Amino acid sequence: MKGVAGWLFQRVTGVLLVAGLLLHFLVMHFSGPEKIAHTVVLERISNPWWKTFDVLFLSSVIYHGFNGMWGLAEEYIRPEGLRRAAKASLLVMAAVLYAVGIYIVTLR
Amino acid sequence: MENYVYRIRRFDPEKDAEPRWEDFCIAMRPTERVLDGLIRIKDTLDGSLTFRRSCLHGICGSCAMKINGRNALACQTLIKDVPLLTPSSPSCGHRGAAEKAAAAVSKGVIVVEPLPALPVIKDLVVDMDPFFGKNRLVLPYLINNEPPPERERLQSPEDQHKILQSITCIMCGCCTSSCPSYWADKEYLGPAALVKAYRFIGDTRDRATEERLEKVAQIQGVWRCHSIYNCVEACPKEIDITDHISKLKRLAVKKRWKRS
Numbered sequence: 001m002k003g004v005a006g007w008l009f010q011r012v013t014g015v016l017l018v019a020g021l022l023l024h025f026l027v028m029h030f031s032g033p034e035k036i037a038h039t040v041v042l043e044r045i046s047n048p049w050w051k052t053f054d055v056l057f058l059s060s061v062i063y064h065g066f067n068g069m070w071g072l073a074e075e076y077i078r079p080e081g082l083r084r085a086a087k088a089s090l091l092v093m094a095a096v097l098y099a100v101g102i103y104i105v106t107l108r
Numbered sequence: 109m110e111n112y113v114y115r116i117r118r119f120d121p122e123k124d125a126e127p128r129w130e131d132f133c134i135a136m137r138p139t140e141r142v143l144d145g146l147i148r149i150k151d152t153l154d155g156s157l158t159f160r161r162s163c164l165h166g167i168c169g170s171c172a173m174k175i176n177g178r179n180a181l182a183c184q185t186l187i188k189d190v191p192l193l194t195p196s197s198p199s200c201g202h203r204g205a206a207e208k209a210a211a212a213v214s215k216g217v218i219v220v221e222p223l224p225a226l227p228v229i230k231d232l233v234v235d236m237d238p239f240f241g242k243n244r245l246v247l248p249y250l251i252n253n254e255p256p257p258e259r260e261r262l263q264s265p266e267d268q269h270k271i272l273q274s275i276t277c278i279m280c281g282c283c284t285s286s287c288p289s290y291w292a293d294k295e296y297l298g299p300a301a302l303v304k305a306y307r308f309i310g311d312t313r314d315r316a317t318e319e320r321l322e323k324v325a326q327i328q329g330v331w332r333c334h335s336i337y338n339c340v341e342a343c344p345k346e347i348d349i350t351d352h353i354s355k356l357k358r359l360a361v362k363k364r365w366k367r368s
């Protein structure tokens with residue numbers, strides 16, 4: 001059997017994304033303007049629980065998005081060379097974005 | 109009786125380099141079937157028109173074709189139920205003057221094409237070998253090495269009900285050839301083969317569930333299905349094919365984590 005974990009993980013990260021997005025909206029857009037002031041935000045993002053959430057959210061986004069793109073490349077790019085190139089560049093993009101994300105989360 | 113224009117996608121491998129369109133104007137009753145028109149055209153207008161048909165009653169699955177953009181059995185599609193194209197619509201365009209005039213006095217145009225994604229042999233006849241080949245891959249037969257009982261392997265009505273839908277498949281090919289995932293990847297097993305796999309995996313008398321799941325839970329098996337539902341729309345037997353494939357996905361997940 002192949003592809004079971006990949007498929008299940010796509011579903012799980014999808015659910016995490018919906019939950020995470022809801023939380024993000026509550027905190028960023030419905031908690032009042034005083035909660036998004038510079039000092040308050042700095043304090044929040046240095047909280048280890050928020051860091052955990054951010055890493056989880058980031059991992060979900062990167063996996064979910066790039067797994068989807070990977071599937072598109074796999075199924076719809078027919079010339080083999082082009083498909084390999086597309087998949088390689090997807091891996092690079094995912095790695096770079098993940099690194100940048102982790103860097104930002106661990107800044108403070 | 110009303111006049112209808114049949115616009116048929118034709119291809120004769122001995123004469124044509126490319127498929128071409130041909131119009132036939134015939135009188136039909138709205139309660140007749142699309143297949144009746146094809147038979148009438150073959151009998152009275154052009155004996156070279158080639159298509160498969162056998163039982164004429166939606167059981168053999170031979171006359172699957174694309175009718176006004178939708179895969180269906182021609183023997184099960186009534187003229188009155190076909191969304192007719194008007195002779196002036198763009199998709200009916202660039203005809204000769206005579207054909208245009210004939211179309212103008214008709215009730216509408218019925219576009220008939222062979223099933224998509226399968227190689228055309230002649231006119232509306234497609235090569236079903238790739239389709240049946242996929243079916244063979246999922247071991248479409250009962251596997252049970254236990255000694256058979258005196259009379260037969262019995263099944264309770266409840267157990268039979270679990271696979272009732274998948275049993276009604278007549279393997280006409282409407283679903284697989286309507287599936288965008290199959291269009292993009294001809295190695296994909298396709299909805300029909302997956303329904304067949306489910307038919308035996310869900311059968312309480314069968315003992316080869318593991319073996320079949322192994323064949324089906326592959327990149328070019330169930331995971332190629334993205335729940336597009338074209339198959340469900342096309343199926344002339346109204347099988348909820350996508351639901352069956354989802355059940356196979358669930359079984360694969362369960363089996364994967366039971367083992368380790």
